[in-house]
Amino acid sequence: MHKITRHRVINRILYCRTSFLFRRGIHSDAANIRNIALMAHIDSGKTTLTESILHASEYVASPGSVDTGSTTTDFLPAERERGITIQSASIPVHWKHWTFNLIDTPGHADFGMEVESASRVVDGAIVLLDGVEGVEAQTKGVWSQLNRHKVPTRMLFVNKLDRAGASLRESLLSVLSNQLHPRPVLLSLPVASFDKDAYQSGQPGIEGIVDLVKWQAFKWESSDGGGENAVKQDQPENMLLNDHPLLPALKQARTELIDLLSIHSPQLMDDFLSLDAPDPYSALPATQILPHLRDLTARKEILPVFCGSALQHIGTKTLMDYVGELLASPVDIGEESPTTTKPGAVSILAWKVGWDRQKGWMTFVRVYGGTLTRSTMLYNTATQQKERVSKLLLCYASEQKEVDSLPFGSVGVILGLKHTRTGDTLVSVNNNNHSVGSSVRSISAPPATISASIVSQSQSDIQVVHNALNSLTRTDPSVRWTEEDGQTLVHGLGALHLEIVEGRLRDEFGAHFSLGRRRVNYKETFPAIGEVSDSLNWDKDILGKPARATIEILVRRLEAGEQGDPAFGGNLVLDATGKHLPTSSSESSKLPIEVATIIQGLHGPLSASPFSSLPMTSICVVIKDFSLAPGSPPAALASASSLLLRQILKNAGAGDILEPFINVKVDVPENVMGKVVKDLSENGGEVQDMLTDSRSLSSIAVGDQAVAPFSTDGLYIPPAWVTPSAMTSTAEEGISSRQKRSVHALAPLSKMLDYQSRLRAVSGGQATFEMSSAGYMEVNSARKLEILQELGRA
Numbered sequence: 005m006h007k008i009t010r011h012r013v014i015n016r017i018l019y020c021r022t023s024f025l026f027r028r029g030i031h032s033d034a035a036n037i038r039n040i041a042l043m044a045h046i047d048s049g050k051t052t053l054t055e056s057i058l059h060a061s062e063y064v065a066s067p068g069s070v071d072t073g074s075t076t077t078d079f080l081p082a083e084r085e086r087g088i089t090i091q092s093a094s095i096p097v098h099w100k101h102w103t104f105n106l107i108d109t110p111g112h113a114d115f116g117m118e119v120e121s122a123s124r125v126v127d128g129a130i131v132l133l134d135g136v137e138g139v140e141a142q143t144k145g146v147w148s149q150l151n152r153h154k155v156p157t158r159m160l161f162v163n164k165l166d167r168a169g170a171s172l173r174e175s176l177l178s179v180l181s182n183q184l185h186p187r188p189v190l191l192s193l194p195v196a197s198f199d200k201d202a203y204q205s206g207q208p209g210i211e212g213i214v215d216l217v218k219w220q221a222f223k224w225e226s227s228d229g230g231g232e233n234a235v236k237q238d239q240p241e242n243m244l245l246n247d248h249p250l251l252p253a254l255k256q257a258r259t260e261l262i263d264l265l266s267i268h269s270p271q272l273m274d275d276f277l278s279l280d281a282p283d284p285y286s287a288l289p290a291t292q293i294l295p296h297l298r299d300l301t302a303r304k305e306i307l308p309v310f311c312g313s314a315l316q317h318i319g320t321k322t323l324m325d326y327v328g329e330l331l332a333s334p335v336d337i338g339e340e341s342p343t344t345t346k347p348g349a350v351s352i353l354a355w356k357v358g359w360d361r362q363k364g365w366m367t368f369v370r371v372y373g374g375t376l377t378r379s380t381m382l383y384n385t386a387t388q389q390k391e392r393v394s395k396l397l398l399c400y401a402s403e404q405k406e407v408d409s410l411p412f413g414s415v416g417v418i419l420g421l422k423h424t425r426t427g428d429t430l431v432s433v434n435n436n437n438h439s440v441g442s443s444v445r446s447i448s449a450p451p452a453t454i455s456a457s458i459v460s461q462s463q464s465d466i467q468v469v470h471n472a473l474n475s476l477t478r479t480d481p482s483v484r485w486t487e488e489d490g491q492t493l494v495h496g497l498g499a500l501h502l503e504i505v506e507g508r509l510r511d512e513f514g515a516h517f518s519l520g521r522r523r524v525n526y527k528e529t530f531p532a533i534g535e536v537s538d539s540l541n542w543d544k545d546i547l548g549k550p551a552r553a554t555i556e557i558l559v560r561r562l563e564a565g566e567q568g569d570p571a572f573g574g575n576l577v578l579d580a581t582g583k584h585l586p587t588s589s590s591e592s593s594k595l596p597i598e599v600a601t602i603i604q605g606l607h608g609p610l611s612a613s614p615f616s617s618l619p620m621t622s623i624c625v626v627i628k629d630f631s632l633a634p635g636s637p638p639a640a641l642a643s644a645s646s647l648l649l650r651q652i653l654k655n656a657g658a659g660d661i662l663e664p665f666i667n668v669k670v671d672v673p674e675n676v677m678g679k680v681v682k683d684l685s686e687n688g689g690e691v692q693d694m695l696t697d698s699r700s701l702s703s704i705a706v707g708d709q710a711v712a713p714f715s716t717d718g719l720y721i722p723p724a725w726v727t728p729s730a731m732t733s734t735a736e737e738g739i740s741s742r743q744k745r746s747v748h749a750l751a752p753l754s755k756m757l758d759y760q761s762r763l764r765a766v767s768g769g770q771a772t773f774e775m776s777s778a779g780y781m782e783v784n785s786a787r788k789l790e791i792l793q794e795l796g797r798a
């Protein structure tokens with residue numbers, strides 16, 4: 005493992021974690037800022053691409069590598085040890101006239117909270133695909149997160165095209181088969197070899213790319229390329245000589261690109277038709293194409309697709325050019341403020357809170373309205389507390405810089421805030437009428453799936469552990485802790501998450517404790533008995549005052565395709581017209597007080613089933629009617645809704661039990677595959693596929709209902725031979741199939757907590773695996789009994 009001292013770690017935290025606007029002076033021009041995130045399935049190359057981007061922008065003289073634990077953004081010891089990203093890191097990049105605030109996010113589903121908060125503050129995302137794997141389980145996970153947070157602009161980067169087996173065609177088809185976007189549009193194509201003979205012999209790898217918009221080919225002279233000198237650039241006709249087979253394919257790709265864009269942009273069609281050139285498809289200049297590309301990207305009509313190899317720095321600079329050209333700036337998004345603030349008032353979102361032993365609490369913010377200065381007195385709309393700024397920071401590598409202000413659109417750090425948590429909105433006190441609970445946007449933590457008890461080493465450690473837990477939950481809201489039957493329980497998103505939490509509590513917060521057995525969190529849902537409606541009259545005194553209210557609600561299970569609200573335990577509340585009502589306390593405070601109090605009343609019965617005491621999920625409550633007698637306190641409605649829902653749940657009888665499932669992919673040699681499959685089946689796993697070529701995964705939707713693919717009509721899908729290394733692997737399939745297989749299965753998380761050691765034993769250490777969350781699923785009656793027995797309820 006790469007050794008790194010605590011002192012260096014702290015310095016790295018201070019110098020690198022923070023986001024920065026510029027290198028040589030403030031970029032006050034928000035139109036040039038791009039707040040973007042890199043998101044993808046685990047191991048797709050996000051951190052490697054970040055390092056390549058930093059290298060291209062001359063931020064780092066020589067790029068680090070995740071494989072030797074020397075990257076800029078994965079700097080925690082736990083990250084370097086494991087070679088994975090755990091915390092998202094924001095880093096400023098200066099490129100041409102733009103400043104990118106780049107957030108490298110983790111791909112592992114256990115750190116979904118990091119992706120969640122990053123999705124909240126970015127205006128654009130680069131989603132990576134591993135060119136060998138295509139769209140994977142977590143690709144779809146991050147894609148729906150981006151949808152949920154309405155991230156306005158996105159692009160795709162098909163990475164690892166240097167790997168044997170990488171296929172641009174299959175990757176693009178996987179975008180359609182998984183319904184990510186109906187119109188992925190290739191703006192660059194890879195050149196496996198500029199040498200015609202090598203190309204025809206199926207030379208694997210990638211030597212360069214062609215920018216189809218600018219009609220330029222780039223050739224990397226050496227594989228460790230990246231530097232300007234190593235790249236040769238010219239028109240494709242001058243670089244691909246002697247009837248190179250790729251040239252006609254490139255021309256076809258460009259022709260189809262212009263045709264497709266023209267169909268969606270009448271102006272471009274006019275420009276194109278009025279071109280007086282023998283070959284208008286090659287003559288159309290990039291300057292005429294770019295505004296339309298930008299517009300179509302913003303309107304989500306198209307999904308721009310780029311390709312390359314982050315490891316070899318191939319395609320990185322082209323990608324950076326298009327990040328600047330196509331992704332939205334804060335100006336495109338406009339100012340966002342809670343409705344109650346005056347125009348021009350400061351409004352900021354705390355998207356991440358970090359703890360540093362020397363600096364104390366570091367609050368990472370994005371400015372959504374106005375300009376934040378050091379003297380701005382802030383008001384936290386969620387905690388309803390005033391906060392005083394002590395310092396504003398912008399950092400760039402080892403240059404740490406204190407500044408007087410953070411302008412609109414920027415991302416920076418505030419020191420000195422005492423109560424602010426991830427997801428809170430802060431506004432300037434002067435311009436605010438203290439709008440309680442109003443927020444720019446809310447960030448909600450995904451549901452916890454796994455828990456463990458924490459046993460303090462001595463009586464005096466108990467308080468230290470509790471303080472450490474409070475601090476940790478402020479930095480990572482997906483960690484929760486509770487006291488149950490005199491036991492302290494910590495809840496997290498998965499086994500790896502808990503492992504990291506354990507380490508952080510010890511190393512960062514100095515707590516002494518031991519962790520008990522891990523167990524997964526079960527949930528209960530409404531029984532399958534259809535809809536139940538009922539009403540209730542409340543006529544009792546509240547705090548000595550007469551209180552009268554009536555309420556009528558309907559309760560049912562969520563229907564297929566209906567999404568529960570993660571902030572409300574995966575349940576949903578609708579009004580009488582079927583409109584989705586916001587349920588998080590900060591959002592629901594925008595509702596009329598009566599409705600907000602009814603929702604508050606629903607919390608209690610949903611948090612514990614009357615039968616199993618488990619939290620209830622996937623339940624839809626429709627508020628059909630209500631009334632409050634004049635002079636009665638709104639609390640009467642909360643009491644009425646709570647009592648009524650409890651009655652309905654009780655009368656409906658015990659519901660079905662749900663438990664967290666995971667998608668697991670095991671790469672295993674064929675000789676031990678049988679044992680691996682048997683073990684999975686014995687442990688409640690359902691094997692879904694055993695593939696010889698993991699790319700074929702693109703056509704199946706793991707853990708989901710199969711969906712009809714988007715049509716390829718009108719799209720340019722490159723032929724398979726454009727990435728000859730994929731052809732090579734097909735040719736060798738006979739051999740490889742005897743060697744390696746990918747087993748895809750769906751399994752209950754509870755049976756997979758010790759999978760690492762179990763798989764090692766079963767496969768003799770010959771297999772590797774990766775997991776991603778598949779969410780909560782209903783269990784069969786045998787398993788239900790087992791769970792109820794485990795809980796002492798049967």
Ligand SMILES: Nc1nc2c(ncn2[C@@H]2O[C@H](COP(=O)(O)OP(=O)(O)OP(=O)(O)O)[C@@H](O)[C@H]2O)c(=O)[nH]1
Nearest residue numbers: 046047048049050051052088089111164313314315
């Ligand atoms: N051949 C090849 N390998 C690559 C490329 N990009 C990344 N890798 C390798 O893929 C592995 C994962 O790379 P990372 O950059 O850590 O991937 P990540 O997406 O940041 O992973 P998480 O943060 O853990 O989700 C490492 O071994 C990299 O060296 C590439 O373009 N080609």
Ligand SMILES: [Mg+2]
Nearest residue numbers: 050051088089
């Ligand atoms: Mg990473």
